[in-house]
Structures are given as C-alpha cells and as structure tokens.
Amino acid sequence: MPAFEYAPAPESRDLANLKPSYRPFIDGEFVDGGGEPLKTVNPATEEVLAEVSTASAADIDTAVKAARKAFEKTWGPMPGSERAKYLFRIARLIQERSRELAVLETLDNGKPIRESRDSDLPLVAAHFFYHAGWADKLGYAGFGPDPKPLGVAGQIIPWNFPLLMLAWKIAPALATGNTVVLKPAETTPLTALVFGEICQQAGLPPGVVNILPGAGETGARLVEHPGVDKIAFTGSTEVGKLIQRQVAGTPKRLTLELGGKAANVVFDDAPLDQAVDGIVNGIFFNQGHVCCAGSRLLAQESVVDELLDKLRYRISTLRLGDPLDKNTDVGAINSAEQLGKIRALADSGEAEGAQRWTSPCPVPDRGFFFAPTVFSGVHQSMRIAREEIFGPVLSVLTFRTPDEAVAKANNTPYGLSAGIWTEKGSRILWMASRLRAGVVWANTFNRFDPAAPFGGYQESGFGREGGRTGLEGYLDV
Amino acid sequence: MSAPTLPAALADATRDDASLRRFLHGLPGVDQVGVEARAAALATRSIKKASKLWAIDTAISMVDLTTLEGADTHGKVRALTAKARRPDPDRPDTPQVAAVCVYPDLVAAAVEGLKGTGIGIASVATAFPSGRSSRQVKLADVALAVESGATEVDMVIDRGAFLEGRYGAVFEEIQAVKAACGDAHLKVILETGELVTYDNVRRASWLALLAGGDFIKTSTGKVSPAATLPVTHVMLQAVRDWFTATGELRGVKPAGGIRTTKDAIKYLVAVHEVAGEQWLTPELFRFGASSLLNDLLLQRRTQHDGHYSGPDHVAVD
Numbered sequence: 001m002p003a004f005e006y007a008p009a010p011e012s013r014d015l016a017n018l019k020p021s022y023r024p025f026i027d028g029e030f031v032d033g034g035g036e037p038l039k040t041v042n043p044a045t046e047e048v049l050a051e052v053s054t055a056s057a058a059d060i061d062t063a064v065k066a067a068r069k070a071f072e073k074t075w076g077p078m079p080g081s082e083r084a085k086y087l088f089r090i091a092r093l094i095q096e097r098s099r100e101l102a103v104l105e106t107l108d109n110g111k112p113i114r115e116s117r118d119s120d121l122p123l124v125a126a127h128f129f130y131h132a133g134w135a136d137k138l139g140y141a142g143f144g145p146d147p148k149p150l151g152v153a154g155q156i157i158p159w160n161f162p163l164l165m166l167a168w169k170i171a172p173a174l175a176t177g178n179t180v181v182l183k184p185a186e187t188t189p190l191t192a193l194v195f196g197e198i199c200q201q202a203g204l205p206p207g208v209v210n211i212l213p214g215a216g217e218t219g220a221r222l223v224e225h226p227g228v229d230k231i232a233f234t235g236s237t238e239v240g241k242l243i244q245r246q247v248a249g250t251p252k253r254l255t256l257e258l259g260g261k262a263a264n265v266v267f268d269d270a271p272l273d274q275a276v277d278g279i280v281n282g283i284f285f286n287q288g289h290v291c292c293a294g295s296r297l298l299a300q301e302s303v304v305d306e307l308l309d310k311l312r313y314r315i316s317t318l319r320l321g322d323p324l325d326k327n328t329d330v331g332a333i334n335s336a337e338q339l340g341k342i343r344a345l346a347d348s349g350e351a352e353g354a355q356r357w358t359s360p361c362p363v364p365d366r367g368f369f370f371a372p373t374v375f376s377g378v379h380q381s382m383r384i385a386r387e388e389i390f391g392p393v394l395s396v397l398t399f400r401t402p403d404e405a406v407a408k409a410n411n412t413p414y415g416l417s418a419g420i421w422t423e424k425g426s427r428i429l430w431m432a433s434r435l436r437a438g439v440v441w442a443n444t445f446n447r448f449d450p451a452a453p454f455g456g457y458q459e460s461g462f463g464r465e466g467g468r469t470g471l472e473g474y475l476d477v
Numbered sequence: 478m479s480a481p482t483l484p485a486a487l488a489d490a491t492r493d494d495a496s497l498r499r500f501l502h503g504l505p506g507v508d509q510v511g512v513e514a515r516a517a518a519l520a521t522r523s524i525k526k527a528s529k530l531w532a533i534d535t536a537i538s539m540v541d542l543t544t545l546e547g548a549d550t551h552g553k554v555r556a557l558t559a560k561a562r563r564p565d566p567d568r569p570d571t572p573q574v575a576a577v578c579v580y581p582d583l584v585a586a587a588v589e590g591l592k593g594t595g596i597g598i599a600s601v602a603t604a605f606p607s608g609r610s611s612r613q614v615k616l617a618d619v620a621l622a623v624e625s626g627a628t629e630v631d632m633v634i635d636r637g638a639f640l641e642g643r644y645g646a647v648f649e650e651i652q653a654v655k656a657a658c659g660d661a662h663l664k665v666i667l668e669t670g671e672l673v674t675y676d677n678v679r680r681a682s683w684l685a686l687l688a689g690g691d692f693i694k695t696s697t698g699k700v701s702p703a704a705t706l707p708v709t710h711v712m713l714q715a716v717r718d719w720f721t722a723t724g725e726l727r728g729v730k731p732a733g734g735i736r737t738t739k740d741a742i743k744y745l746v747a748v749h750e751v752a753g754e755q756w757l758t759p760e761l762f763r764f765g766a767s768s769l770l771n772d773l774l775l776q777r778r779t780q781h782d783g784h785y786s787g788p789d790h791v792a793v794d
Contacts, residue, residue, distance in 0.1 A: 004531070004749045004757060009523030114521070273714050274511030309721070317750045326523050423506040443508050 006319075009326040011113045016104040022189065023053045024213060025196030027066035028206025033059050035214055040189060043110035044323050044332040044367040052189050055212035057221055060181070063210035064227040067152040067179040070207030075179050076149060080136035087132030087174060089202040094125045097198065101191055105163055106323045108190045110332030110368070111286050113324050120164050123448055127167040127466075130450035131175035134471060138176060141468050147475040149177030150253055151229035154222045156243075157192075158235045159185035159334050160289035160390075165234050166192050168465045170209060171450075176474040178230070181210045183222055185235075187335050189213035220246070228252060232473065234291070237388075237414075237459045255463025255473045257291065257455055259388040260416035262437065263409035264294030264445060265399075268303045270421035271443065276310045279394070282419060282445035284318060284330055284372055288392040289338075291460070292417035292438075294445050296378075296385060297396045298405055304398050308376060312357060315372050320361045330361075330392060333368040342370050342391030349375045349384035349395070380411055388414070402427065406434045415457030419445045438464070483687070484723055491687050494645035501644060501683060507675035507711055516706040519750055520743045529742070530780045533773050534572050536741040537564060539759045541599055541730065543578040543767050545606075545698065551586045554579055556794040558590025565774045565791065568781070574770065575759040576629055580605070581618055584625035599629035599664070603654060606668075606697035608633035612650065619657040630654070631664040631765075633697060634681065636671045644684055651688035664730055664763075665690035669708045670700040678708055682715035686727055694730040698765065703733025706743060713752040716761075726755065732765025738776040741769060 024033040034056030039048045055063070070076075075083070094101065101124075102116040111120075139145050153173045157165035162184055173180050184192035192211050199209045212218060216239070223231055223246050230253040233243050237258040247254045264282050266275050282294025299307050323331035333339040350356050354375040363369045370391055378385050378395040385395050399405040409418055418437040420428050432440040438455045441447060448454070453464035463473045483491070490500035524532050542561050544553055558577055565571040576597030577587050587598045600622035604610035615632075622630055632654045638646040655663050665685035669678050685693050693712050696703035709731045716727045729752070735741055741764060748756045756762050774791045 004745065004754065005528050006522055007525035007528045009525065270505065271508035271511065272505040273711075274508035274515070277511055277515050313753075326521070444510065 006327045010324045011103055015099050016107055017100055021051045022193045024055050025211040026063045042107050043334050046367055049107055052213050054214040055218050060221050063181045063212055064225050066207035067181050067210055068227055070205055071151055071179040074205040075208045076177055084132045084135035086202055086204055087128050090198055091125050091128035093198045093201050105191050108188045110323050110334050112328040112331040114326055124163050124167040127171045127450045131171035135175040141471055143475055143477040147477055150476055153178045153180050153230045154228040155182040156219045156233045157184055159188040162188040163191040169232050172470050173474050176471055178474050179208050183212050183219050186215040240461055256461035258461040260291045260414045260460050261296055261388050261412045262292055262294045262417040263296045263298050264419035265298045265405050265409055267422040268300040269423045275421040276314045278445040280314055283394045284392050285446050287331055287333055289390055294419050297394055298399050298408055301398045301400050315359050318372055321364055333370050336368055339368040342389055345389045346393055352382045354378045410436045413459040416460040497644045501680040504679055507679055509675055512675055512707045512710055516710050519746050522746045524742050532742045532745050533777045537773050538572040539763050540574040540770050541576045541578045541763050541765050542574045542770055543765055549583055554583045554586040555590050558587055560792055560794045561596050562594055575763055581622035584622050584627045588626035597628045599631055600627040601631045603632040605633055606699040608635050616657050619654055623659055623661050627661055629662045630658050631666055633666045636668055648684055648688045651685055655689040662691040664692035664694045666694045666697055668697055668700055669695050670702045675711050678711045682712050686719045692728040692730050694732055696733040698733030704731035704735055710747055710751050717752045726761055728761040730763040730765055735764055735766050736768050737772050
C-alpha cells in the first residue's frame with residue numbers, strides 16, 4: 001500500500017502583488033526614506049523579496065510632526081462617530097484584501113498560509129471592527145464622561161505577527177483619537193507598508209497613520225523623540241527594559257508587552273487527546289514565535305508517560321515545509337539569527353541533561369527551518385525552563401499536586417499566559433485565581449479575541465491591549 | 478465474565494459491573510470544543526490528482542455497499558451484488574468493494590450473487606436497528622445470518638442499557654453475540670447519535686473493544702445524526718489507544734450520511750492522522766454507505782478522463 005501523500009497545494013505567490021521596493025508612509029504619502037535601505041528576505045527560501053527604504057532621524061521628525069498636526073487639526077477634534085467610519089472602512093478593506101495580505105505575510109514572515117489566512121487576517125479585521133465600535137462610545141467605557149486622547153503614539157511591533165500586532169496597536173489608538181507613528185519589525189515590514197495603501201484607500205486624513213520601517217535604531221529614535229506622548233512596544237524583554245529606561249523621567253506614557261514562558265498545566269483527569277492538541281497548538285502555532293506560547297508543559301506525574309507518547313505521535317504527524325502550501329502545519333523560522341538562537345538554547349537543554357526528541361518530519365534543505373522538538377526530564381533550574389526560546393521547542397516538566405503546579409507555573413520571571421487542562425471546573429477556577437498570568441486558558445490555548453484584554457505580569461510587561469481595558473492605555477484617565 | 482485474551486489490567490476491568498463502570502468512567506474525558514476544532518482543521522487537508530486517485534480507490538475498496546430497507550427484495554440484493562463485483566463495468570481496473578451489507582433473511586441471496594469473489598457478506602443482526610428484543614431473538618437473528626453465510630455481523634448495542642449505566646449487560650450481550658458469530662467478524666454499532674456525548678462514545682467504544690468487537694461502528698443509518706467526523710475521531714483514538722494497550726488492531730466503520738467523495742476523503746485523512754497509516758486498509762476501516770459508491774465512481778472517472786461525466790454513466794443500483 002502506498003503512503004497517503006497529500007498533494008502539494010501551494011497558494012499562488014502572485015496574489016501578494018509583491019513589488020521590488022517599498023517606501024515609508026509619512027503624512028499620507030509614500031516617500032523615499034533617508035535611512036540605509038534594507039532587504040527583506042523570504043525565510044522559507046532565503047531569497048530577497050524586496051528592498052525597503054528606511055526612515056532617517058529627519059524622517060521620524062517629519063512623521064511625528066505630521067502626526068501632531070493631524071492630531072490637533074483633524075483627527076483629535078473629529079467626533080468619535082466620524083472616526084468610527086474610517087475604522088470600519090479600514091476593517092472592510094482589510095477583509096477585501098485579505099488574501100493578498102495573507103500571502104504577503106506568509107512570504108515575509110514564513111508562517112503557514114493556513115495560519116495567516118485563517119487566524120491572523122480574520123483577527124486583524126476583527127480588531128478594527130471591534131475598536132470602530134468603541135470610537136463613539138468612549139464616554140460609556142467607565143473612564144469618565146469625556147476621556148481625552150494622549151496625542152501622538154509611537155508604536156513598535158515585532159516580527160511574529162506583523163499585521164496582527166499592527167492592528168492591536170493602531171486600532172485602539174485611532175479609536176480613542178490618537179495619531180500614530182508605527183515602526184514595523186526590520187525583518188517583516190511589508191504588510192505594514194501595504195496597510196499604508198489601505199489608509200489611503202480609506203481616505204484617512206494625512207498624518208493620522210505613519211509607518212516607518214527600520215531597525216532597532218529607528219525604534220530608539222522614535223522612543224526618544226520629544227514629540228511623542230505615548231510609547232507602545234511589543235517585543236523582547238531586553239529591549240522593553242531599554243525602552244523603559246529611555247522613557248523614565250519623561251512625561252511619556254508607556255505600555256510594554258514582552259516575552260513569556262507560559263506554563264501549560266495538564267492534570268491527570270484532563271481530556272488527554274484534546275490536551276495534546278492544545279499543547280501542539282500552544283507551542284507549534286506560528287513555529288512557537290508567540291510571546292504567550294505554552295512553552296513549558298507541566299504534566300502531572302501520573303499521566304506524563306501516556307501524555308508524552310500521545311504527544312510524540314501527534315507531533316510526528318505535523319507537516320513542516322513550504323509555508324505557502326495549505327497542508328503545511330509548521331512553517332519557517334523568521335530569520336537566520338533567530339534560528340541560531342533556537343539552536344543554541346536547544347543545545348543547552350541537551351548539555352544540561354534534558355532528553356531531546358525531534359519530530360522525524362523531513363526538513364527542507366533551503367530556508368530557515370527547525371523541526372518540532374520536545375525536551376522531557378526538564379527541571380526548573382535548566383535554561384530551557386527559564387528562558388524564552390521563541391521557537392518550536394517544548395520543555396516538559398512534571399508536578400504531583402495542584403499546589404506544586406501553581407508554584408512551578410508561577411516560578412518564572414514572566415507572566416503572560418497559562419493553560420489549565422482538567423475536567424474539574426472547580427479546579428480550573430482555583431488555579432486561575434492563583435496563576436500570575438495575564439491570560440489563563442482552560443481546556444484550550446492560544447485563543448484570541450479583540451474583546452479580551454491581553455498583557456503581562458512581571459517581566460512580561462504592563463498595560464493591556466484589547467477589550468475595554470485596552471482603551472485605557474490610549475486615554476488620559 | 479472476563480475475556481481470556483486481554484492483558485491483566487484490562488481483564489480486571491471487566492471482572493464485574495462495578496469494575497467495568499470504574500474503568501469506563503476513569504477514561505480520559507473528551508472535550509467537545511477541542512475534538513470538533515481538530516476535526517474541522519483536519520478536514521482542510523488538500524487531496525488532489527495522484528493522492529486523490531489513490532484516496533478514491535482506497536475508499537471504494539472500503540465500502541460496505543448497503544441496502545437496509547423494509548422494501549428490500551432478492552432482486553435488489555442481486556443487483557447490488559452485481560454492482561459490488563464490477564462497480565464500473567466500463568473500467569475493469571476499478572477496485573471491488575469490501576462487502577455487501579443486507580438484512581439476515583437476504584444473506585442467502587447475497588451469498589449467491591457474490592460466489593467466488595472474495596467480497597464480504599455483512600448482515601445487520603440483533604433486532605436491528607433498535608435492538609429492542611429479547612436476547613434469544615437477537616441471537617437467533619445472528620444465527621440466521623451466520624448460517625446463511627454471512628462473513629461479517631453488524632450488531633447494535635442496547636443503548637437503553639448503556640444509558641441506564643448497565644454496562645455489564647451491554648458487555649455480556651456483545652460477548653454472547655461474538656460467540657454466536659463463530660468465524661464471522663463482529664462489528665459493534667454504537668448508534669452514537671443516541672449516545673449524544675463524546676464521553677459516552679469513548680466509553681461505548683472501549684466497552685465494545687473489551688467485549689471482543691472486531692470493529693466499532695458509528696451508526697445504523699436510521700438515526701440522525703449518523704456518522705460525524707468528530708465522533709469518528711473519538712473512535713479512531715479508541716482503537717489507537719487499544720492498540721497501544723494490547724497490540725491488537727481493531728477497525729472503525731463510520732456509517733450513514735457519508736455521500737460524497739469529498740466527505741469520504743476527510744475520513745481517510747482522519748484515519749491517517751488520528752489512528753495511523755496502518756488503519757488505511759479495508760481490514761481496519763470501512764464506510765457503511767449506499768450512495769457514496771456512485772460519487773466515488775464519478776470522481777474516479779473525472780480524475781482519469783479529465784472531465785466530468787453525468788450520473789447516468791454509473792449504475793443506479
């Protein structure tokens with residue numbers, strides 16, 4: 001009997017309307033940036049996708065000034081009901097262009113088309129729809145009768161969910177009456193720049209949204225620019241700390257959404273097959289490039305062997321490869337640099353005595369790929385239990401009692417998310433009130449909704465995005 | 478009442494009613510949202526060209542071509558057996574189906590029609606479809622089927638007893654039917670539409686496997702909902718877990734409501750990814766269907782010819 005080979009089903013890359021070069025979006029226009037141009041690479045093939053002109057210090061200044069002007073003259077004074085119309089229009093345009101955006105995101109980021117198409121893009125549109133609804137109801141959000149916007153928001157987003165993080169930042173900022181200067185990540189600037197086109201299509205007044213591609217230095221300049229009233233950053237804890245130092249002593253507001261090392265706690269009475277799916281989704285979704293990834297599996301000792309057997313079997317069915325193929329479950333690591341970090345941390349796990357298991361799936365010769373990997377016999381003292389790996393690497397630890405599970409789950413400098421798997425409702429509530437994490441999922445993992453606030457504890461940052469609470473970060477309350 | 482071939486731990490589970498209950502209720506629960514999400518996600522795998530052709534031929538070879546009407550006649554069964562022998566007369570390379578499935582009183586007609594083909598003769602027995610009769614009547618039904626030449630018996634479980642929590646009674650009845658089957662393979666119909674919850678489906682699956690069922694089957698086709706993808710996922714997990722525990726391979730048969738090639742392929746993907754490649758054979762996976770075969774044949778022609786042909790190009794039997 002021949003093996004059941006699925007047919008390749010690649011999405012056409014032509015849909016992305018890829019252009020040879022992209023430029024910064026400032027004051028409603030695409031302009032040549034004065035910075036050193038950068039090349040953005042398809043991580044699945046290592047080929048250069050496009051050249052991107054970046055922003056210089058002068059460009060940042062121009063953009064902040066344009067944002068200030070728009071805030072004072074058009075966007076700030078505009079009634080919320082009018083702002084809502086623009087946001088609804090943007091949301092609908094995103095839906096109309098979702099296939100193009102999904103393919104472009106997959107080319108630039110390396111994530112499977114199944115995820116960019118079925119997960120990222122619907123959520124991006126949902127965030128604009130949701131916040132459009134708030135724009136004319138801010139007086140009823142519980143922040144007083146007439147909460148005021150802050151002004152110009154400088155926003156810096158990471159490469160793991162380029163367009164989704166843009167939506168998380170821009171939608172609430174605009175809904176509350178702020179204007180925006182946004183810096184997308186160095187390795188994934190393309191969809192953000194196409195979003196500039198969407199702003200034009202929506203007829204958004206010039207200066208309300210500005211997109212400035214560039215590297216870390218561009219971000220640093222944006223943070224220290226005196227014309228910026230608020231900084232919102234999603235990214236690594238290391239950079240978050242730098243930003244906090246930079247902002248300290250200034251009147252700037254700050255929200256940070258940083259790294260994580262989430263515990264996914266599986267009790268012996270859990271629905272094991274679905275827990276296995278939840279673990280897989282928790283750590284291999286988006287190649288593990290998820291700040292709230294369930295990268296630490298805490299399994300009750302009485303079921304750990306059974307759970308690991310099921311888990312290894314399930315992981316070995318995951319298909320790794322061409323992100324544009326609809327059958328692909330795990331795509332490419334975003335950059336060579338990131339792949340290096342993942343390898344180094346995985347090697348440290350082996351060196352410190354954890355047992356390494358790697359999925360036997362074939363790995364393409366070209367591109368940045370890392371086969372799904374599980375470490376068992378991991379202890380809290382090992383690097384792979386403490387440091388964020390940001391890749392498809394799962395560390396498996398065990399516990400014996402609920403108290404031990406809570407203690408181990410909370411024993412991390414981070415606190416972004418956690419998962420609980422048990423059929424016992426009372427235990428879910430007991431655990432959820434004790435876990436120090438911004439989001440606690442029960443019998444599921446990595447579910448997002450614009451109405452649910454998202455954010456961290458401790459070194460995972462502060463401030464919330466999404467929901468009514470998320471508005472607070474952009475209002476003077 | 479324990480079955481002699483089971484490993485000690487499992488044999489112990491069947492010692493008495495209480496231990497059976499403890500064992501079945503100790504199985505991991507099934508999370509409804511999770512299993513339905515996984516089933517939906519797997520249903521989007523892309524099967525085209527060579528892989529589709531392979532899937533179609535595999536699906537044809539797994540069909541239990543079925544007629545279970547009150548109006549069934551010898552003529553209808555003869556026509557069905559002719560179709561089973563040569564599903565597509567224009568294309569002799571088309572695989573034969575796995576079995577023909579009829580009521581016990583028509584088994585003799587099916588035996589006649591399938592002589593020398595190696596195609597299985599399945600019969601629904603045990604007061605199908607409700608199962609509401611005395612043990613004596615049910616066993617007599619099985620005896621009629623087997624004596625008439627059935628090689629496979631599809632029994633229904635007593636859903637009433639199951640829902641009352643009388644697991645021992647269900648277990649015993651399956652064992653009794655299994656004994657009455659002799660060499661015939663036993664498929665145990667759980668009628669999952671009446672069991673309603675996935676937890677019940679998992680418990681009933683284990684109960685049937687413990688009692689010696691060779692196959693677990695979703696439905697009679699007379700109750701809605703019949704086979705669904707998530708229910709089949711749970712049953713595939715059960716046979717896989719059974720294999721892990723005992724080293725024995727048991728089969729799964731979704732039945733009722735699977736009408737299109739597209740649907741059948743979704744089930745094959747589930748077999749492949751949930752249970753494993755080993756199960757992709759008619760010995761371990763069947764489709765209980767009457768109209769599915771024609772769609773498979775039409776799609777098979779489409780794959781070979783490069784264009785669609787109409788429903789009049791395949792036999793209506």
